[in-house]
Amino acid sequence: MRKENSTTAIKGFVFVGLTNNPAQQIFLFLAFLSFYIMTLVGNLGMIALIRVSPRLHTPMYFFLSNLSLLDVCFSSVVATKSLVNLLADKKSISLIGCAMQMYFVIGLGSTECFLLVAMAYDRYVAICKPLLYLVLMSPRVCTFLVVGSYVLGLLHSLVHTVFTFRLSFCHSNKINHLYCDITALLSLSCSDIYLNELLIFYVAGPVEATTILSVMVSYMYILTNIVRISSSAGRLKAFSTCTSHLIAVTIFHGAILILHFRPKSSNGSPTQDVCDKVLAVFYTIVIPLLNPLIYSLRNKEVKDALEVIQRKVWGKMFS
Template identity: 50%
Template sequence: MVLRRENKNLASSITERTLHCWISSTANEKSKKPKKMQYTNYTKPTEFIFIGFTDYLPLRLMLFLVFLIVYILTLVGNMGLIILVNIDLSLQTPMYHFLSNLSFLDISYSTAIAPKMLVDFLASKKSISFYGCAIQMFFFACFADAECLILAAMAYDRYAAICNPLLYSTLVSRKVSFSLVVLAYFSGSVTSLVHVSLTFMLPYCRSNIVNHFFCDIPPLLALSCADTHINELLLFALCGTIQTSTFMVILTSYVCILITVLSIKSSGGRSKTFSTCASHLIAVTLFYGTLLFMYLRPTTSYFPDTDKVVALFYTVLFPMLNPIIYSFRNKDVKNALKKLFDKQGTFR
């Protein structure tokens, strides 16, 4: 009898332990399910709200006036160069074909950012729709990537003209220059489409407040509640490939140009070419430096305030400076402008 009672007690204790383990495991599964449901049933934001630069109204008004002037100068300078290249027969060469495309790209990606930024300086709520954000990101990334390839094509053109003048018409024919321009726009469109598609497939269940002044990839990745390692890897691979390879083409071309220039006996021609190459290299280094700083690092090292200032350089300031650096210091462009003004004076 004692043995039977002990067996019954042992069986009941085992049953109680089994039941307790089953209840606790069921409770754990139930506690995990809401988290999964919360992730899968997130609400897609209908808009994003930019923090911008400041909420202090007098400073916002001052910034509005400054960047409005910068944007107008960007439009006037680049549009003027495009018109000049198209109406002057002496400028219809591959070199100026690249320059006019550079001006078009400067206008395009600056226009993707600047008008919205100017409106936000005056608005109480700095918002953009979900799809508007995707469109802004696509056009900015497309034109910025295309500009990298156009800058490389320009450096190759200068290398062919200075280092291989006898083969220039073969190395940079109209067909070659047209193909390089098409490749630039095609590559920019494809890489931009990949980035935008992957970025806007992510769930944004943390917040819709973007600590930036436009829809850029790094600040949006920082808002996502999903794993963004694939996005970061593709950003690093695609941007790294385009930016690093084109920068190396530019650097190699200018090194070859400088070596050739050193063999020039005329000190005047040597100093002029040196000054031109130096200004181009400084501009290219600053442009690529800001891009590499922004896009070739993980989102964990994202510094919003610093990144906003850096982004101003390649979105607003460089498009204004490029016509001055690459074109209006050029003798052929100056002569074309002089002829144009002389014609205007004659008609009057």
């Protein structure tokens, strides 16, 4: 029997999805579409608000606008294809399409990890070195941090994508997931995936650990400086500028750790497969929706800027 040595044995993949029940698929389509529309409105609205509000033209909101753009792209990579598949008889994706989807899911997710570190560094400088803030967080430095986040994230993804799609996929073409997830693809390969597992352990693992540790170190210094503030009002004001970012980091990294870095013994059961898919929905569709809500509901400056815009709009309408 001839042994296949490349991915040419399979021209595409088929997603198993959450359910084959037509009524449930319609319900999921409407739910996913609602989440996706709210994600677009929330994040694009946040970008527009930051651009038109002079009071929000600061490094903190420069990073936040890039986070919103990242969330729009990240959600679109998964949501658009998932919405099409929910209404399609055959939930398929081409080999190239799968490679591109995996590349952008890992790349944009990794970029968000690095961008959250840059945002933590911004809060560290603002609270621990306020007199040097405008120097240390100049437009040039902020641009460098954002561009660096994208470069590191996309390079990290390129490594995993190249080494995944050089494998042979001859066991099956059915991906038991909602999108082209690397672990789901590795389970379909009939090649030796030892090198891929090493890359996950020695490349993806350190990226996740390093970004989490960097945020934790930043907040250790932040908390140390906040404790030294004499007035309780001053401490509360200083900490309030960090809570939104801290919540976003906790939710994002918590989902990654549960989805990708749990013990292998928890894999394989039908219940675990469903939980994985639900977590994937939360990670790729719900979290991008939560970020603008977290930063708008808990941020006085964003609320004030939104009120100013609303007053201007109402003023023009009734003038």
